[in-house]
Amino acid sequence: MKSDYREQVDNGKKTMKILFISSSDSHGGAAKTAYRIFDSLREQGVEVKMLVRDKSTNDPDVISCLDFERKGIVGKFDKFIWKIKNRIRKRKWKEYPDRETVFLNDLNSISLIRAINSVDFDIIHLHFIANRFLNLNELTKIGKPIVWTLHDCWPFTGICHYFYECRKYTISCGQCPFLHSVNESDLSNHVWKKKKYIYNKLDIHVVTPSSWLAEASRKSTLFANFPVIVIPNPIDVDLFSPGDRKQAADILQLATEKKYLLFGAMNAVKDTNKGFHYLIQTLQYFELNYLNSGIELLIVGAEQPLEELNLKISVKYLGVINSDEKMTLIYKIADVMVVPSLSENLSNAIMESLSCGTPVVAFNIGGNGDMIDHKLNGYLAKPFKVNDLAKGINWCLENNREMNLSKKARLKVEGNYKEENIASKYANLYSQVIENSTIKIC
Numbered sequence: 262m263k264s265d266y267r268e269q270v271d272n273g274k275k276t277m278k279i280l281f282i283s284s285s286d287s288h289g290g291a292a293k294t295a296y297r298i299f300d301s302l303r304e305q306g307v308e309v310k311m312l313v314r315d316k317s318t319n320d321p322d323v324i325s326c327l328d329f330e331r332k333g334i335v336g337k338f339d340k341f342i343w344k345i346k347n348r349i350r351k352r353k354w355k356e357y358p359d360r361e362t363v364f365l366n367d368l369n370s371i372s373l374i375r376a377i378n379s380v381d382f383d384i385i386h387l388h389f390i391a392n393r394f395l396n397l398n399e400l401t402k403i404g405k406p407i408v409w410t411l412h413d414c415w416p417f418t419g420i421c422h423y424f425y426e427c428r429k430y431t432i433s434c435g436q437c438p439f440l441h442s443v444n445e446s447d448l449s450n451h452v453w454k455k456k457k458y459i460y461n462k463l464d465i466h467v468v469t470p471s472s473w474l475a476e477a478s479r480k481s482t483l484f485a486n487f488p489v490i491v492i493p494n495p496i497d498v499d500l501f502s503p504g505d506r507k508q509a510a511d512i513l514q515l516a517t518e519k520k521y522l523l524f525g526a527m528n529a530v531k532d533t534n535k536g537f538h539y540l541i542q543t544l545q546y547f548e549l550n551y552l553n554s555g556i557e558l559l560i561v562g563a564e565q566p567l568e569e570l571n572l573k574i575s576v577k578y579l580g581v582i583n584s585d586e587k588m589t590l591i592y593k594i595a596d597v598m599v600v601p602s603l604s605e606n607l608s609n610a611i612m613e614s615l616s617c618g619t620p621v622v623a624f625n626i627g628g629n630g631d632m633i634d635h636k637l638n639g640y641l642a643k644p645f646k647v648n649d650l651a652k653g654i655n656w657c658l659e660n661n662r663e664m665n666l667s668k669k670a671r672l673k674v675e676g677n678y679k680e681e682n683i684a685s686k687y688a689n690l691y692s693q694v695i696e697n698s699t700i701k702i703c
Contacts (some may be wrong), residue, residue: 277691280382281311282373284394286323288315289527290609291389291412294470294494298410298687301495301680307688310380312373314394329376343371353448357440362533364422365439366415367452370396377403384408384691391415391422397459406464406698408690410492411474413606416467417481419449419456423534423604430481433457456483466694468687470494470607471628490690493631494607495683496616498675501589503618503667509593515577518555520658522574523595523619525561525582525610526602536601536624539647541570543601547651548573561591592617597657601650605629615639616674618667622653636660638670 281299285292295311296318302309309322316325331339350369354360370393377385377399385400387409400407413422419434421427427438435450436442442449460483467489469475475491478484510517522544526535547553558576565578582588592598598614600623605611607628611621615638623629625641633639640653661667 277307277384277695278382279307279309279384279386279691280377280380281309281386281388282377282390282395283311283313283388284390284392285315285317286311286313286320287317289389294412294609295388295410297495297497297680298683301684302687305681305684305688307684307691309386310382312376312380314371324376324380326371326373326376329373329379331375339372357442357448359441361439361441363425363439364413364534365420366391366393366422367420367448368397368455369393372396372399374399374402384694386410388412397456401459401462406466406694408466408468408687408694410468410470411478411606412470414474414477416456417478417483419451419453421449424477425604430477430483433482453483460484460487464698466490466690468492468690471631473628473631474606492683492686492690493678494609494612495680496609496612496674496678497585498616498679500585501592501613501616501674503671504589504593506593509590512590513594515594520556521595521597522556522558522654523561523591523598523614524558524601525579525591525598527562529560529562530566531563534603536603539601539603539624539645539650540599541572543599543647543650543654544572544574546647547654550648550651551655559591559595561588588613589617592619595619596661597622597654599623599650599654600629602626603645607631612674612678615670616678618664618671620657620661620666620670622650622657624650632673634669634673638666638673 283292283295286296287293299309299311311323312326313323314326316323330336346369373395385405385407387407389412409416414424415422418424418430421439424430433450434453435445435447437447437449440447465487467478467484467487469478469491470493472491475489478489507517524540529535530537553574556574558574559579561579561582563578564580570576592614598619598621600608600611600621605627611632614621615632621633621639623633624644626644630641633641635641640656642649642653
């Protein structure tokens with residue numbers, strides 16, 4: 262079915278140009294999601310370009326900001342200034358030597374203004390732009406409305422990408438628990454104030470993929486005065502689809518008679534947010550309390566660590582998988598996917614797994630409840646209770662013998678996350694932004 266926007270394009274009534282800004286077009290879950298939205302919009306007839314720092318695809322509509330770096334003496338001067346700023350940045354962070362090993366970022370960034378000015382657009386669509394990429398202050402010089410799809414919490418906090426138990430983002434940050442700071446005017450508060458100053462000059466329309474992130478955004482002081490709507494992430498349901506398990510096993514050289522548990526993420530073992538330590542504790546509990554013969558754990562996104570895991574269940578490391586096609590084979594062979602993350606927005610891994618008909622067991626945190634219907638297509642365990650996560654794994658293994666969980670998993674994705682439906686929601690949002698924007702579109 263054509264979207265309202267696609268019909269208007271066909272009738273010659275509307276031509277909107279959208280500029281996506283994302284730190285990458287494929288590296289990481291946020292980048293993959295941004296590119297899926299970007300590509301699905303093109304399929305619906307929206308004119309889109311994407312500006313990135315790390316370009317991995319050969320897509321001609323994806324522009325590398327590195328192509329706009331100044332050359333010669335001026336370019337050398339830019340690099341010198343960047344080194345000075347980076348030294349100042351590092352000095353500020355050194356004031357907090359005991360800070361937590363969670364994902365934190367300040368506003369240090371490169372200039373994208375030359376690259377942005379090279380593109381003709383009506384709306385800027387921001388995605389993941391932290392980690393020293395986009396200079397937020399440059400947005401005030403552009404004079405165009407902004408759609409911002411949040412992939413984590415950093416846009417409305419001081420410095421953290423996930424706030425976990427902290428609620429200081431509802432005030433003004435400061436005394437940051439991640440910095441182990443008792444100073445109200447610490448780095449988190451300093452960055453919060455800068456964001457507040459910049460945001461007050463912008464016309465921002467916030468999109469969150471999950472209802473959990475929408476609620477948090479509305480409670481935040483930085484986004485309290487901006488409209489916030491929920492549009493889920495899209496997925497290619499034709500690519501990520503159920504299939505022949507035996508054929509998948511043959512290609513992957515795995516045994517069909519085994520039961521496979523799947524755990525996968527970027528930096529799966531090292532990123533503490535992905536909960537690998539909870540996974541190991543869960544499986545140790547599982548071994549003591551449930552029958553586990555013939556079960557193997559598959560790990561995607563990591564090589565074998567040096568230390569032993571102290572598990573009786575055999576473990577196979579599949580390394581980093583950069584192919585969606587190969588990833589679908591892994592989902593097809595898996596009996597249950599386990600997602601023990603401490604915090605999640607709207608997990609690509611959960612959505613992909615469900616789309617392939619593989620039930621998911623995860624903690625009931627973040628946006629997990631948007632996708633996992635408890636005891637219908639998976640299991641939502643009590644947050645950080647490894648005994649309940651183990652119970653969920655066993656429950657899914659025992660209750661999917663007739664593939665009823667798998668069927669409902671697939672139906673959930675087909676009914677809510679098809680690319681064309683999500684693209685239509687975004688296209689219609691763009692129309693509303695243009696119509697209601699306080700900024701004149703030239």
